[in-house]
Amino acid sequence: MMHKLEADSIQLQFGGRRILTDIYLKCETGKITGLLGRNGQGKSCLMQIIYGSLPGQKSVRFDNQVHFEAFKRPDLLLYLPQFNFIPASLSLKRIFQDFELDYAAFAQRFTEFASYYKTQIGSLSGGGRRLVEIYVVVKSESQFAMLDEPFTHLNPVQVEKVKEFLREEKSNKGLFITDHMFRHVLEICDTINLLVNGKTHLVNSPEDIETFGYARL
Amino acid sequence: MIKIIIFHTISSLNHQQLTGQDINTRKHQAAILMQLFKTIRLIWTFYRNFVFVSLLITMSCVKVIWETGFNWFGLLFWGKLATLGLLFYFINSYKHQEYYYYQNLGVSKVRLWGSTLLFDSCLFIFLTVLAYKLK
Numbered sequence: 001m002m003h004k005l006e007a008d009s010i011q012l013q014f015g016g017r018r019i020l021t022d023i024y025l026k027c028e029t030g031k032i033t034g035l036l037g038r039n040g041q042g043k044s045c046l047m048q049i050i051y052g053s054l055p056g057q058k059s060v061r062f063d064n065q066v067h068f069e070a071f072k073r074p075d076l077l078l079y080l081p082q083f084n085f086i087p088a089s090l091s092l093k094r095i096f097q098d099f100e101l102d103y104a105a106f107a108q109r110f111t112e113f114a115s116y117y118k119t120q121i122g123s124l125s126g127g128g129r130r131l132v133e134i135y136v137v138v139k140s141e142s143q144f145a146m147l148d149e150p151f152t153h154l155n156p157v158q159v160e161k162v163k164e165f166l167r168e169e170k171s172n173k174g175l176f177i178t179d180h181m182f183r184h185v186l187e188i189c190d191t192i193n194l195l196v197n198g199k200t201h202l203v204n205s206p207e208d209i210e211t212f213g214y215a216r217l
Numbered sequence: 218m219i220k221i222i223i224f225h226t227i228s229s230l231n232h233q234q235l236t237g238q239d240i241n242t243r244k245h246q247a248a249i250l251m252q253l254f255k256t257i258r259l260i261w262t263f264y265r266n267f268v269f270v271s272l273l274i275t276m277s278c279v280k281v282i283w284e285t286g287f288n289w290f291g292l293l294f295w296g297k298l299a300t301l302g303l304l305f306y307f308i309n310s311y312k313h314q315e316y317y318y319y320q321n322l323g324v325s326k327v328r329l330w331g332s333t334l335l336f337d338s339c340l341f342i343f344l345t346v347l348a349y350k351l352k
Contacts, residue, residue: 053316053317053320071320071325072320072323072325073323074320074321074322074323078321079317079321081314081317083314084314085314085315085316085317085318085321086315086318087262087315087318089265090262098255098258098259098322099321099322136321137321140321
Protein backbone atom coordinates (compact mmCIF):
# COMPACT_ATOMS: atom_id res chain seq x y z
CA MET A 1 0.00 0.00 0.00
CA MET A 2 1.26 3.46 -0.87
CA HIS A 3 1.71 6.05 1.85
CA LYS A 4 2.71 9.69 1.72
CA LEU A 5 4.47 11.85 4.29
CA GLU A 6 4.51 15.61 3.76
CA ALA A 7 6.06 18.31 5.92
CA ASP A 8 5.77 22.05 5.41
CA SER A 9 5.07 25.35 7.22
CA ILE A 10 7.97 24.53 9.53
CA GLN A 11 9.41 27.43 11.48
CA LEU A 12 12.36 27.19 13.85
CA GLN A 13 14.45 29.90 15.42
CA PHE A 14 17.10 29.97 18.12
CA GLY A 15 17.63 33.25 19.96
CA GLY A 16 16.17 35.34 17.17
CA ARG A 17 18.16 33.53 14.48
CA ARG A 18 15.87 31.89 11.98
CA ILE A 19 17.00 28.34 11.23
CA LEU A 20 14.09 26.94 9.23
CA THR A 21 11.63 29.12 7.35
CA ASP A 22 10.52 27.74 4.01
CA ILE A 23 10.36 23.94 4.05
CA TYR A 24 8.57 21.47 1.87
CA LEU A 25 9.42 17.78 2.00
CA LYS A 26 7.60 14.81 0.58
CA CYS A 27 8.36 11.15 1.14
CA GLU A 28 6.47 8.24 -0.38
CA THR A 29 6.45 4.47 -0.14
CA GLY A 30 8.87 3.04 -2.67
CA LYS A 31 11.10 6.10 -2.68
CA ILE A 32 14.18 7.28 -0.84
CA THR A 33 14.15 11.01 -0.21
CA GLY A 34 17.49 12.64 0.58
CA LEU A 35 18.24 15.82 2.45
CA LEU A 36 21.61 17.51 2.09
CA GLY A 37 22.90 20.63 3.75
CA ARG A 38 25.93 22.14 5.43
CA ASN A 39 26.54 21.79 9.15
CA GLY A 40 24.25 23.97 11.25
CA GLN A 41 21.63 24.37 8.53
CA GLY A 42 19.08 22.50 10.67
CA LYS A 43 18.85 19.06 9.04
CA SER A 44 18.72 17.15 12.34
CA CYS A 45 16.38 19.75 13.86
CA LEU A 46 14.10 19.37 10.86
CA MET A 47 13.99 15.61 11.37
CA GLN A 48 13.31 16.02 15.08
CA ILE A 49 10.50 18.48 14.35
CA ILE A 50 8.92 16.03 11.92
CA TYR A 51 9.32 13.26 14.50
CA GLY A 52 7.79 15.53 17.14
CA SER A 53 10.61 15.36 19.68
CA LEU A 54 11.58 19.00 19.05
CA PRO A 55 8.77 21.52 19.42
CA GLY A 56 8.24 23.91 16.55
CA GLN A 57 5.60 25.34 14.29
CA LYS A 58 4.84 22.75 11.61
CA SER A 59 2.43 20.84 9.47
CA VAL A 60 3.34 17.17 9.23
CA ARG A 61 0.86 14.98 7.38
CA PHE A 62 0.71 11.23 6.97
CA ASP A 63 -1.65 10.39 4.10
CA ASN A 64 -3.09 13.93 4.48
CA GLN A 65 -3.75 13.45 8.21
CA VAL A 66 -1.94 15.83 10.54
CA HIS A 67 0.19 14.28 13.31
CA PHE A 68 2.01 16.57 15.75
CA GLU A 69 3.63 13.81 17.78
CA ALA A 70 4.74 11.16 15.33
CA PHE A 71 7.04 9.68 17.99
CA LYS A 72 3.93 8.29 19.65
CA ARG A 73 3.13 6.32 16.50
CA PRO A 74 5.95 3.87 15.68
CA ASP A 75 3.62 2.27 13.15
CA LEU A 76 3.87 5.51 11.16
CA LEU A 77 7.41 6.73 11.64
CA LEU A 78 10.66 5.45 13.12
CA TYR A 79 13.72 7.62 13.64
CA LEU A 80 17.42 6.84 13.61
CA PRO A 81 19.20 9.73 15.34
CA GLN A 82 22.78 10.61 14.43
CA PHE A 83 24.09 9.16 17.70
CA ASN A 84 23.86 5.66 19.18
CA PHE A 85 20.43 5.36 20.76
CA ILE A 86 20.17 1.73 21.86
CA PRO A 87 21.08 1.22 25.55
CA ALA A 88 24.57 -0.32 25.63
CA SER A 89 23.59 -2.97 28.16
CA LEU A 90 21.03 -4.65 25.90
CA SER A 91 21.91 -7.83 24.04
CA LEU A 92 21.20 -8.22 20.34
CA LYS A 93 18.74 -10.98 21.30
CA ARG A 94 16.74 -8.58 23.43
CA ILE A 95 16.85 -5.80 20.81
CA PHE A 96 15.52 -8.09 18.10
CA GLN A 97 12.81 -9.35 20.47
CA ASP A 98 11.77 -5.78 21.26
CA PHE A 99 11.52 -4.84 17.59
CA GLU A 100 9.93 -8.24 16.79
CA LEU A 101 12.53 -9.03 14.13
CA ASP A 102 14.13 -12.28 13.04
CA TYR A 103 17.80 -12.40 14.03
CA ALA A 104 18.55 -15.27 11.61
CA ALA A 105 17.57 -13.08 8.65
CA PHE A 106 19.85 -10.33 9.95
CA ALA A 107 22.77 -12.72 10.48
CA GLN A 108 22.24 -14.13 7.01
CA ARG A 109 22.55 -10.69 5.47
CA PHE A 110 25.36 -9.47 7.72
CA THR A 111 27.26 -12.71 8.32
CA GLU A 112 29.79 -11.14 10.71
CA PHE A 113 27.00 -10.98 13.33
CA ALA A 114 26.24 -14.72 13.27
CA SER A 115 27.93 -15.36 16.62
CA TYR A 116 26.84 -12.14 18.36
CA TYR A 117 23.27 -13.14 19.26
CA LYS A 118 23.79 -12.89 23.01
CA THR A 119 26.38 -10.12 22.87
CA GLN A 120 25.66 -6.73 24.43
CA ILE A 121 25.41 -4.04 21.76
CA GLY A 122 27.74 -1.81 23.79
CA SER A 123 30.60 -4.22 23.21
CA LEU A 124 30.32 -4.05 19.41
CA SER A 125 32.47 -1.75 17.30
CA GLY A 126 31.06 1.65 16.29
CA GLY A 127 30.27 0.34 12.80
CA GLY A 128 28.66 -2.84 14.11
CA ARG A 129 26.51 -0.90 16.53
CA ARG A 130 25.40 1.50 13.80
CA LEU A 131 24.56 -1.37 11.48
CA VAL A 132 22.27 -2.97 14.07
CA GLU A 133 20.55 0.37 14.67
CA ILE A 134 19.98 0.97 10.96
CA TYR A 135 18.65 -2.56 10.50
CA VAL A 136 16.10 -2.47 13.33
CA VAL A 137 14.81 0.98 12.37
CA VAL A 138 14.49 0.20 8.67
CA LYS A 139 13.24 -3.37 9.01
CA SER A 140 10.58 -2.75 11.69
CA GLU A 141 6.98 -2.38 10.65
CA SER A 142 6.28 1.29 9.99
CA GLN A 143 5.22 3.37 7.05
CA PHE A 144 8.30 5.59 7.11
CA ALA A 145 11.82 5.67 8.53
CA MET A 146 14.02 8.74 8.96
CA LEU A 147 17.75 8.14 9.04
CA ASP A 148 20.07 10.86 10.31
CA GLU A 149 23.64 10.20 9.13
CA PRO A 150 23.26 6.42 8.74
CA PHE A 151 26.65 5.97 7.05
CA THR A 152 28.65 7.44 9.93
CA HIS A 153 31.04 4.87 11.50
CA LEU A 154 30.47 2.34 8.72
CA ASN A 155 33.36 0.96 6.71
CA PRO A 156 33.12 0.98 2.87
CA VAL A 157 31.94 -2.64 2.69
CA GLN A 158 29.24 -2.00 5.27
CA VAL A 159 28.18 1.19 3.43
CA GLU A 160 27.65 -0.79 0.22
CA LYS A 161 25.67 -3.45 2.08
CA VAL A 162 23.50 -0.82 3.75
CA LYS A 163 22.85 0.89 0.41
CA GLU A 164 21.73 -2.42 -1.06
CA PHE A 165 19.58 -3.07 2.01
CA LEU A 166 17.91 0.36 1.76
CA ARG A 167 17.20 -0.12 -1.95
CA GLU A 168 15.44 -3.38 -1.13
CA GLU A 169 13.50 -2.03 1.83
CA LYS A 170 12.16 1.03 0.03
CA SER A 171 9.54 -1.21 -1.56
CA ASN A 172 8.01 -1.64 1.93
CA LYS A 173 8.23 1.92 3.21
CA GLY A 174 9.26 5.48 2.52
CA LEU A 175 12.80 6.35 3.56
CA PHE A 176 14.07 9.80 4.42
CA ILE A 177 17.86 10.18 4.70
CA THR A 178 20.39 12.84 5.48
CA ASP A 179 24.14 12.30 5.45
CA HIS A 180 27.29 14.21 4.56
CA MET A 181 28.51 11.33 2.40
CA PHE A 182 26.58 12.94 -0.42
CA ARG A 183 27.84 10.67 -3.20
CA HIS A 184 26.21 7.69 -1.49
CA VAL A 185 23.07 9.74 -0.86
CA LEU A 186 22.94 10.79 -4.53
CA GLU A 187 23.38 7.21 -5.60
CA ILE A 188 20.46 5.73 -3.68
CA CYS A 189 17.95 8.58 -3.46
CA ASP A 190 15.05 9.06 -5.85
CA THR A 191 14.57 12.67 -4.77
CA ILE A 192 17.13 15.02 -3.24
CA ASN A 193 16.43 18.20 -1.32
CA LEU A 194 19.07 20.73 -0.40
CA LEU A 195 18.67 22.79 2.74
CA VAL A 196 20.17 26.26 2.30
CA ASN A 197 19.50 29.24 4.57
CA GLY A 198 16.42 27.63 6.09
CA LYS A 199 14.83 26.75 2.74
CA THR A 200 14.59 23.44 0.91
CA HIS A 201 15.48 23.34 -2.77
CA LEU A 202 14.67 20.39 -4.96
CA VAL A 203 17.83 19.13 -6.65
CA ASN A 204 17.09 18.40 -10.30
CA SER A 205 20.62 17.55 -11.35
CA PRO A 206 23.84 16.81 -9.44
CA GLU A 207 25.23 20.15 -10.69
CA ASP A 208 22.65 21.94 -8.53
CA ILE A 209 24.57 20.78 -5.48
CA GLU A 210 27.60 22.72 -6.66
CA THR A 211 25.48 25.68 -7.70
CA PHE A 212 24.01 25.97 -4.21
CA GLY A 213 27.52 25.77 -2.75
CA TYR A 214 27.09 22.52 -0.80
CA ALA A 215 29.91 20.49 -2.40
CA ARG A 216 32.28 20.25 -5.34
CA LEU A 217 31.53 17.34 -7.61
CA MET B 218 3.11 -14.56 34.51
CA ILE B 219 1.79 -12.50 31.60
CA LYS B 220 3.69 -14.76 29.20
CA ILE B 221 1.89 -17.78 30.70
CA ILE B 222 -1.51 -16.10 30.27
CA ILE B 223 -0.66 -15.25 26.65
CA PHE B 224 0.47 -18.83 26.04
CA HIS B 225 -2.79 -20.24 27.47
CA THR B 226 -4.87 -17.75 25.49
CA ILE B 227 -3.20 -18.80 22.25
CA SER B 228 -3.13 -22.54 23.02
CA SER B 229 -6.82 -22.54 24.00
CA LEU B 230 -7.57 -21.58 20.41
CA ASN B 231 -6.35 -25.00 19.35
CA HIS B 232 -8.48 -26.95 21.83
CA GLN B 233 -11.82 -25.21 21.63
CA GLN B 234 -14.27 -25.10 18.79
CA LEU B 235 -14.51 -21.39 18.28
CA THR B 236 -16.14 -19.29 15.62
CA GLY B 237 -13.99 -17.07 13.42
CA GLN B 238 -15.06 -14.00 15.39
CA ASP B 239 -14.10 -15.65 18.72
CA ILE B 240 -10.68 -16.53 17.35
CA ASN B 241 -10.14 -12.95 16.20
CA THR B 242 -11.20 -11.64 19.61
CA ARG B 243 -8.84 -14.04 21.43
CA LYS B 244 -5.98 -13.13 19.08
CA HIS B 245 -6.67 -9.47 19.70
CA GLN B 246 -6.62 -10.05 23.48
CA ALA B 247 -3.36 -11.99 23.19
CA ALA B 248 -1.84 -9.15 21.15
CA ILE B 249 -2.88 -6.61 23.81
CA LEU B 250 -1.37 -8.76 26.58
CA MET B 251 1.82 -9.19 24.57
CA GLN B 252 2.05 -5.42 24.06
CA LEU B 253 1.47 -4.87 27.79
CA PHE B 254 4.22 -7.34 28.67
CA LYS B 255 6.59 -5.62 26.22
CA THR B 256 5.81 -2.16 27.61
CA ILE B 257 6.37 -3.30 31.22
CA ARG B 258 9.67 -4.88 30.24
CA LEU B 259 10.79 -1.67 28.50
CA ILE B 260 9.82 0.45 31.50
CA TRP B 261 11.74 -1.94 33.77
CA THR B 262 14.80 -1.64 31.49
CA PHE B 263 14.61 2.13 31.85
CA TYR B 264 14.01 1.91 35.62
CA ARG B 265 17.17 -0.23 35.97
CA ASN B 266 19.17 2.96 35.21
CA PHE B 267 18.47 4.30 38.68
CA VAL B 268 16.66 1.60 40.66
CA PHE B 269 19.72 0.68 42.74
CA VAL B 270 20.41 4.26 43.92
CA SER B 271 16.73 4.90 44.49
CA LEU B 272 16.25 1.72 46.54
CA LEU B 273 19.33 2.54 48.58
CA ILE B 274 17.84 5.93 49.48
CA THR B 275 14.45 4.35 50.25
CA MET B 276 16.01 1.73 52.53
CA SER B 277 18.01 4.42 54.35
CA CYS B 278 14.76 6.30 54.98
CA VAL B 279 13.09 3.07 56.17
CA LYS B 280 15.95 2.59 58.63
CA VAL B 281 15.50 6.11 60.01
CA ILE B 282 11.73 5.54 60.43
CA TRP B 283 12.43 2.16 62.09
CA GLU B 284 14.79 3.73 64.61
CA THR B 285 13.19 7.10 65.30
CA GLY B 286 9.50 6.70 64.50
CA PHE B 287 7.31 8.73 62.17
CA ASN B 288 8.47 12.20 63.32
CA TRP B 289 10.94 12.53 60.46
CA PHE B 290 8.58 11.29 57.75
CA GLY B 291 7.84 14.75 56.27
CA LEU B 292 11.52 15.62 55.94
CA LEU B 293 12.39 12.18 54.56
CA PHE B 294 9.54 12.36 52.04
CA TRP B 295 10.70 15.71 50.65
CA GLY B 296 14.30 14.47 50.74
CA LYS B 297 13.28 11.43 48.72
CA LEU B 298 11.48 13.63 46.17
CA ALA B 299 14.56 15.83 45.90
CA THR B 300 16.79 12.83 45.17
CA LEU B 301 14.31 11.66 42.54
CA GLY B 302 14.57 15.14 41.02
CA LEU B 303 18.37 14.80 40.95
CA LEU B 304 18.10 11.37 39.32
CA PHE B 305 15.74 12.85 36.72
CA TYR B 306 18.30 15.57 35.97
CA PHE B 307 21.15 13.05 35.79
CA ILE B 308 19.32 10.66 33.45
CA ASN B 309 18.16 13.55 31.24
CA SER B 310 21.73 14.81 30.99
CA TYR B 311 23.59 11.55 30.42
CA LYS B 312 21.09 9.08 29.02
CA HIS B 313 18.82 11.27 26.88
CA GLN B 314 19.90 9.50 23.67
CA GLU B 315 18.26 6.33 24.91
CA TYR B 316 14.81 7.91 24.90
CA TYR B 317 14.74 7.29 21.13
CA TYR B 318 14.97 3.55 21.75
CA TYR B 319 11.82 3.57 23.84
CA GLN B 320 10.04 6.04 21.55
CA ASN B 321 10.76 3.89 18.51
CA LEU B 322 9.05 1.08 20.42
CA GLY B 323 6.02 3.19 21.32
CA VAL B 324 6.88 4.17 24.90
CA SER B 325 7.06 7.92 25.37
CA LYS B 326 9.29 9.85 27.77
CA VAL B 327 6.23 10.88 29.82
CA ARG B 328 5.15 7.26 30.22
CA LEU B 329 8.66 6.14 31.20
CA TRP B 330 9.05 8.79 33.87
CA GLY B 331 5.42 8.80 34.99
CA SER B 332 5.31 5.07 35.66
CA THR B 333 8.76 4.75 37.25
CA LEU B 334 8.40 7.80 39.51
CA LEU B 335 4.91 6.78 40.56
CA PHE B 336 6.03 3.23 41.36
CA ASP B 337 9.14 4.44 43.19
CA SER B 338 7.17 6.94 45.30
CA CYS B 339 4.49 4.37 46.14
CA LEU B 340 7.19 1.86 47.12
CA PHE B 341 8.79 4.48 49.38
CA ILE B 342 5.48 5.27 51.12
CA PHE B 343 4.56 1.58 51.43
CA LEU B 344 7.91 0.57 52.95
CA THR B 345 8.13 3.50 55.37
CA VAL B 346 4.54 2.98 56.58
CA LEU B 347 5.19 -0.77 56.85
CA ALA B 348 8.36 -0.12 58.91
CA TYR B 349 6.39 2.17 61.23
CA LYS B 350 3.54 -0.34 61.65
CA LEU B 351 5.80 -3.35 62.20
CA LYS B 352 7.87 -1.69 64.86
